[in-house]
Amino acid sequence: MIRRAGLIVLLLSCWLRAAGGYAAEVHNVRVWIAPDHARLVFDLSSEVQHKLFTLKKPDRIVLDVSDASLQSNLETVDLSGSPVSLIRSGSRNGGKDLRIVLDLKEHVKPKSFALKPNDQYGHRLVLDLYRDVAPEAPQKTAVASADDPAALRDIVIAIDAGHGGEDPGAIGPGRVKEKTVVLGIARELNALLQKERGFQPKLTRDGDYYISLRSRTERARKMNADMFVSIHADGFRDHRARGASVWVLSPRGASSEMGRWLAQKENSADLIGGVGGVSLEDKDDVLAKVLLDMSMTASRSDSRDIARSIHKNMSKFAKMHKKRVEQAGFVVLKSPDIPSILVETGFITNHDEAAKLKSKAYQRKMAEAIFAGIKAHFSAKPPALTWLAWQKEGRGTTRATPSSYKVVRGDTLSVIASRNGVSLSALRKANGLSNADQILVGQVLKIPAS
Structure with a gap:
């Protein structure tokens, strides 16, 4: 009982x-x-x-x-x-x-x-x-002058490390977390761009905290960014899945975002057209749609150019998930006026790729591939009123005689060539190097005239 x-x-x-x-x-x-x-x-x-x-x-x-x-x-x-x-x-x-x-x-x-x-x-x-955080002061948009290069602005690159804080992202073997790996790659990319004259990198997050998807693109807009790159690592229930990928906005994603912007234009303080942009608020529906379409078309074209370059760079050392740049409607790619790409650096749920991704050396290699793609694009197509545009017009100082560079830890020959605006073959020839590209820390390289 x-x-x-x-x-x-x-x-x-x-x-x-x-x-x-x-x-x-x-x-x-x-x-x-x-x-x-x-x-x-x-x-x-x-x-x-x-x-x-x-x-x-x-x-x-x-x-x-x-x-x-x-x-x-x-x-x-x-x-x-x-x-x-x-x-x-x-x-x-x-x-x-x-x-x-x-x-x-x-x-x-x-x-x-x-x-x-x-x-x-x-x-x-x-x-x-x-x-209560004071709003970031808008970047100066002074008129460029051949006599006043100090008035020229830098190209702003918004670097977005995915996930963070309460959101760890994908988790791989040994409890390695996506949020930690991608922040490491973002910081490496930030360091590379900081060393490069004419660029100003800005991190959307530089710590372990969460930012919503829309807030990430809003932060890029407040930074007056010329480009937005979001860094992630894939995850899948099948641990055999592997391969890195590069993504841009799909036509369907662009169409839905255009509709969202046009629907809220009367109540939005957002601008299109980057630095010194144009407000849609006071435009009639037809003109607003034309302006937005032009801005998104240019932005998506630049996004594809940058993505293809980065995809090619990554394929030299990483297995790629697909042979070409992929398209999707990711929220972080939907800035109408900011070229935006998303880089999936590999499958963190794959044992081999997780081991690479948590390695500082591999994180730097991934950052170098992204950096080289960004630099190549903006060196060829620099925005107006920037130091790089001033250089491209031939107003900057060019080297007439060879200079030198001392190799530091983490350097590769391709990155040194990219930083100094010379071809890899010219750098090899000037230093009598073979295709193996073996260089040593402390080694002094001759930099040929660009």
Whole structure:
């Protein structure tokens, strides 16, 4: 009889839990710090209802979670670098509900929302705290002058490392994460472009935090970017899948984005045409459509040129998924006026490619392939009012006699040739090198006149 009663209690307990009779539990709190906001993620045992409000003097944020209990130690949460000085909790309504209070050390705009379970996490409650960040000053668009090269602007390259923070992307053997690998490649590309005169690279993220897809293209627009390159690593349930790929916007994706821009033109502050662009807001529908179509056509043409060059460079050392540049309607490719490409650097779920992708040497090699493609395109077709355009017009100083270059760690002969505007064959000939292209750190190379 006692056993039967115990069984009844157990079954009743399971039924109450399934019916929501027991409180949801908060098991863990994670904090992600971005330049413009901090994200707090509360891991939950089940879906919850919550309310958010703020209090003044002192500034606090209050999160009331219905029918929930805390099963985590808030004192262990690392709040360094966040706008929160202290996080504490208490119970309400006779212990049925949970109240979480965040004491603030600076003014923020809070936003909360729930996330459903995915492959990595269960139910979550997200609290974003947006800081007051001064808007980035617009880049100067001074008129170029042969007598004043200092007035010329650099070509801005927006480098976008995919995923981040709560979103790890694909995960490979040994728990290597896409978000970590692609940030490493993005930083390598950023370093290469920083060394190249006439270019100004800018990272959409330079840390482990999440940025929404639309926010990534919005950031590129605020940067006045001349090009946007998004870096990813593929994942697939079949671990045999392998190969890198380069993507541009498909015709269908371009068509849908044009429709979105035209539909919101009356209420949008967005411009087309890059630096010093054109607003669609005051244009009639026909003219707006013509301007947008011209901008997207030019942008997609440049995107394809850059993508083909990068695809060719990558194919020299990496297995490519397809023999040509591929097309899709990815959101991050949908800037109407900014040439945009997406580079899938390989399948991180493939054991061999994962081992390569987490290697710093391979990350640099991948960055060099992207860098060489970007440089080749903009050297041939530099935007107006840029230092590279001024150089192309023959106003810059050219070398009449050979110079030299000392090899540093990570250099390759092809990258040295690209940086100095000379052909690989000319560089080989000037230094008596064979096709093996073997160079040593510290070796001094002659750079022939370009």
